Amino acid sequence: MAIQGNFFVFEKPHQLLRAVSSKIPTLEDGEILVKINYATLCGSDLHTFCGLRQEPCPTILGHEIVGTIIELNANSLLNDATGKQLAIGDTITWTVFASDPHTAVYNPDTPQKNDYLYKYGHRQITExxxxxxxxxxxxxxxxxxxxxxxxxxxxxPIAATINCAIATAAGAIRLAGKIKGKRVLISGMGLLGLVCTAMCKESGASQIVVTDIDDMRLTLAKRFGATEIFNSKMDQPTDLTNTADGVDCFIDMSGSTEAMETGVAQLGINGTAVFIGAVFNQRKLQLDAEQMIRRILTIRGLHNYNYDDFSEAVDFINENWQKYPFLDLIEKEFSLDQVNEAFDYAVVNKPIRVGINMDLR
Incomplete structure (x- = not known):
């Protein structure tokens, strides 16, 4: 018997999302039907809602999700990434993309940049x-x-964030290289920055300096392992480190051009910068090329993550979710029927995350 499902349609910025009830299609080979337990509103969802980025419309927003398997295609015998056979009733997380390894341009190091990528929460609705x-x-x-x-x-609420922010933070750590014993500077204490701070702490960084323009988020960062906090509106760039040698690694989660320029300027010899947050239009960076050459700097960018990053994120949360206050990052919950109120709250109050709890009525 066909299952009836519900979803909310986004059609254009600042417009109420529209509720739709529809029969769920029959599964094709290799497909899995998941009942969504919880979703969170990512910053990219808010950027789309506010018109700062474009998606093919109409669409169903939301890609930070956790759910329970309720149906597997009868012709499919599927395993998870560790080799465990998937079964009805399993609680699962998954990559925000499906990437076909048989395409001509497939690269296992960057599967998120494959041709014909299927991205959850970023697709146009069709029949x-x-x-x-x-x-x-x-x-x-x-x-x-x-x-x-x-x-x-x-x-x-914690599980829902694994397949976006937490996996992306794991990718940032990978690109940054060896963290143990290193001095790290992180700008932007949203979910990405807070997770990255905790990951640096667990990786044995000797110094974790963080910056933001929000004192409450900076205070929260101390609970995630920051050793020093600076308000980038109030403190001078030269105050960011207490060593003349600069930092070994700078990771930007803010997307602020000023923060990126300041962070690169703090790098010491052989320093590495990783840019994550700048995924929207803004002014061009102004960097000192001579200093990049003389200090032998490396600058890398990351958009989304690869499979190793995703599994690292799952393992990190499984091991550390009780050690850090991840539950406090979901500042308010709404039911699925209250999704428009959830967007309004997120836009006005700018919480780290808003949760959509499918069990709320």
Whole structure:
């Protein structure tokens, strides 16, 4: 018997999302039907809602999701990324993309940049293609989606953020190189920056300096392992480190051109900068090329993450979710029927995350 599902449609910026009820299509080979337990509103969802970025419309927003398998295609025998066989009732997380490894341009180091990528929460609704975003009762996972089974005791609000912010932070750590014993500077204490701070702490960084323009977020960063905090509106750039040698690594999660310029200027010899946050239009960076050459600097960018980053994120949360106050980062919850109120709250109050709890009525 066909299952009836619900989702909310985004059509254009600043317009109320529209509720739709529809029968869920029959699964194709390799597909999985998941009942969504929880979703969170990512910064990119808010940027789309506010018109700062464009998505093919109409669409179902939301890609930070956790859910429970309720149906597997009868012709499919599927395993998660660790080799465990998937079964009905499993709580799972998955990559925000499905990437076909058989395309001519596929690169296992950057599967998120493959041709014909299927990105959850970023697709246009068609008659043949629905239930692909998080602001819905269900989602259909397509073939070539990387999946991990999660422990039942992991709280859904934390689990929902693994496959975007936490996996991206893991990618930043990978690009930064060896962290143990290093001096790290991180700008932007949203979810990405806070997770990155905790990951640097667990990786054995000797110094973790963080910056933001919000004192409350800076205070929160101390609970995630920051050794020093600076308000970038109030403190001078030369105050960011207490050593003349500069920092070994700078990671920008803010997307602020000023923060990126200041951070690169703090790097010492052989320093590495990793840019994550600048995913919207802004002015061009002004960097001192001579100093980049003389200090032998490396600058790298990351958009989304690869499979190793995703698995690192799952393992990190499984091991550390009780050690750091991750649950405090979901500042307010709404039901799926309250999704428009959730967007209004997020735009006005700028919380680290807003949660959509599918069990709320």
């Amino acid at each position: 043949q293609d629905t239930f692909h975003g998080g602001l819905a009762s269900h989602i259909i996972l397509r073939r070539h989606t990387y999946i991990r089974i999660l422990p039942k005791e992991l709280p859904a």
